[in-house]
Amino acid sequence: MKNYLRSLGWIATFLLPFLSHAQIIGTTAPSQGCQCDTITVNFLVGATPLNPGNQFTVEISNNAGVFSGNFIEINPLTAFNTGAYQIGAIIPCNLPQGAYSLRVNGSNPAQSGNVVDNIIIGKLPPADQGFSIENGYFSPAFNDWRFCDGDTVILRAPAPNLGESFTYRWFENGVMIPGQTGSGRDTLVVTESGTFRLRLTLGLCEASTEDVLINKYLPPTTIVGTPGPGITVSADSIRFCEGTVGTLSGPNAIPGVTYSYQWLSDSINLLGQTVLFPLVGDTLRTLAVDSNIRVYLVVNDGFCVDTSDVFHVVVDTIPLSPVTAIPWPGRPSASLSICENDSVLLSAVNFVAGWDYQWQFFTVGSWTDIPNETNPFISVSTNLIPDTTSFRLVITNGSCEFVSDTLRVNIVPLPDLSFNISDDTIRLCPGDSLLLVAQGANTYTWNTGQTGPAIWVSQPGNYSVVGRGTNACESTIGITAIFFNPVANAGPDITTFPDSTVQLNGSGGVAYFWSANKPVFFSNPFIANPFTIASSKPDTVTYYLEIVGPNGCTDIDSMIVIVQPLPEDPLLPHQIADRVPNLITPNGDGFNDALNLSEVMEGDNCSLTILNRWGAEVFRSENYQNNWQGTNNGGAELPDGVYYIILDCNSEIRYKGAVTILRNVQ
Incomplete structure (x- = not known):
């Protein structure tokens, strides 16, 4: 026990100077990561700041936990005051998989912070190797991978090392492909164009390959016809007239790519199938053509081969046909000299379906299309052209045009007929006659059947003559003969x-x-x-x-x-007739207007009877006052003429005789 305490005292005595200077504390870092990961390390500066100019660094140990100067900070952090700090660091990409320790170091004064132990670093899968592409090729010209249309491309992931296992996830155009994830999905079959990426997972680490653009491709095979005078070009054909040489062109290769070409044509085999065959020797980009043919172009860029759609070469024949004048039905022949009222039929000799026709006439120094005259034939008359004119026919067959020789139609004027009289009517009296002369023609035929320029007209009616002049052209003129028949009337007896x-x-x-x-x-x-x-x-x-x-x-x-003799008058013994007027002129001139019998009546009461020439009574007065002015009993004037008077005085006929009424005296 004493020994143990002495040991602790020694350790405390030894560490005390260091603990009193420990200023980097509270270091934390992620507990796991992967090679090449960027991590954030957090730490504190304690109560005592470091010296100005201090720089913080991050040091990682080896997989045995020993620090040997392997610094992984992105950039040293310059700071010295107390407080919380962060510093970014990158796990070395070549750091072996394992458990590591990490600490933060200060430079002024030199010191290390607390150690963070047991940081698990996983191995990064080799996504930087990318995936291999099988059955495709890289195009430097387009900077993409390509495969031929109709083929497939196989994308193959890198294989894991022995004892390792990858999980695969394939992406197309940024979207994970359904059904293409898992540990067994190390290949992908590509049939369409797109941008592809592979994400590999190894343990706790994963990585993605770069995006790879893969395009389905065929070399271009478009055939283009070269336009020119008389050459018509469309998307799938070229058309020109025989005698012309057309040019077809295939696509130009882009820089860095070489194309080879083979021109083909086709035929029909015994089974009715279209069979393509090469045109021997035609291996250039261009092809000269001068006849009807169907052509194809095979283009090979060294990887892919394609054949174009059919391109049609149409060569039209020149629509040769002379023109001539043909007789109308019922006429033996046709002439280019026609009368003003006649016509001539001009026609092409050859009629071919599909040919287009346009008749022209020459006017004002140039040829002009005749509107609506697009048949192989044309009827020429003065209704179409008023004077002598040249005609021709332009025939078109596709791109070919033929211009016929010229036919000149001569319009012959009709005879200008006239008669030897300027009036349009002959006026004659009965028994008269007139010599009617026609002029302006060479021969004459009259509607009377006579020939020659003159006939005698002695009867009323319509007379016409047909005159024939140059080219037997005919004109007709006519005139009417009128006979005047006045009728004399001398009046009745x-x-x-x-x-x-x-x-x-x-x-x-x-x-x-x-x-x-x-x-x-x-x-x-x-x-x-x-x-x-x-x-x-x-x-x-x-x-x-x-x-x-x-x-x-x-x-x-x-x-x-x-x-007639006067009737006898036995009642007049004396001569009184001399006293009776035989004429009255009742015209209002005051002279001899009334029948005055006063010398005969001698004051007697007399009656007067007036008879006409047929003895009919037309006037009677019982007490005659010498005032009769040639009127009838109704007061109407009697016609001028001779009348018979009877004068009766006192029941005795005193006078009978004639009296004349004459109003218009000249």
């Missing part, structure tokens, strides 16, 4: 008494002339209604009236004046 005044009543013309078969008196023979004096004894005279119509034509009519 008249029966009268000797020495009476007779009114003639002619009509039907614009000019008149009266005559008779015997010498007679006319008040005016050149008017329609002259009056004449009957002969002094019974007689029959024929009067003739010749008229002139509005168009100068004439006609003649006649009438008869019969002069």
Whole structure:
């Protein structure tokens, strides 16, 4: 016991100077970690501060617990005052797996803090080695791993050391792949493009590989046609006219990659299947083509091979076809010289389905398309083109164009017919005739059946003539012949008494002339209604009236004046007839307007009866006042002419005789 106490005293005596200077206390650190981990160490500076300029460091022991100057702080911490501090440290990546101690050291004054023991350091799995890639290749040009489309890539994790066991977790595009976790998942089959990562777990430590971009890939095989004059290019075809050479191109290789090429075509085997075959010698990037063919391109970049879709080479044939004039149905031949009212049919000789046609005419120094004339044939007339013109046909077959020779259609004017009279109507009198002459043509045919330029017109009707001129072109003109037939009317026959005044009543013309078969008196023979004096004894005279119509034509009519003897008058023993007027002119001029019988009546009460030429009573007055002015019983005027009067005085016929009414006296 005494020895034990003496030992304790010695230890206390020995440690007291150090305990009185211990200023780094309360050090703590994680109880476990992995190689390469970053950890935080916490500690305190006690009641007494360290000296200015002091630096703190972290020291880790070996796996036997011995400190030998292995410092792991990230950066020394410069501090000296009392208080709580933190300092970062990194577990060395080459530190063997095991249990370790850790302490914080100060530099001014030099001292070490309390030791943290039994820190378990685990081994980090070898994720930095990455995983191996099988059946793929790395492309420096694209800085990625690649595999051919249709193939698969196998990703293989690093194997654990003997006695170790890994847990695997595979990630695609940052997402853990379902079903690809666990201790037996050391490989991954890749069929699609993506970014892949592997996380390994070894005991309490885990680590992840870097992301690896893996792309499914085939070399490009797009075929491109080179455009040019007369060459039409689309996504899958090139088209041009025969005689032209087209160029097809495959894709250019990018820097650092080499492509090889093989051009193919196809055919149909006996089973009806499409079979590809190489075009011998065509192994360049470009291919010259000059005929119809279906081509393919095989591109090999040294790892992957692909074949393009079909590319069509279409070579059109030149649509050769002359043009000619063809006869219309029913005509033996066709001519390029046509009359103004005629037409000619121009046509291509060859008709081929799929060809496009466009007729053109030459005008104002250039060829111009004729709207809507896109058939192989065209009817040319003055409805289309008014004058002599050249025509041609442009035929298109795809990319080929053919321009025909020129056909010149000559438009021949129609004869300019006219007659020798300027009017459009012939006006003749009955019995007249006219020589009608046509002019302006070479030959003439009349609708009367006559030929030659002239005919005599002597009948009314329509006359037309067809005139033929150059190129047998025909024109027709016509004219109407009108015959004027005025009708003379000399009026009805008249029966009268000797020495009476007779009114003639002619009509039907614009000019008149009266005559008779015997010498007679006319008040005016050149008017329609002259009056004449009957002969002094019974007689029959024929009067003739010749008229002139509005168009100068004439006609003649006649009438008869019969002069009858006066009836015997046994009641007139004395000569009273001389006292009776035989003419009244009731025209309101105040002269001889009324029949005045006062000298015969001698103041007696007399009645007056007036009869017309046919003996009909037209007027009667029981107490005549010498006021009759040529009216009937109703007061209406009687026509001019000869009337018969009977004067009865005191129941005795005192006078019978004729009296003439004449209102228009010239």
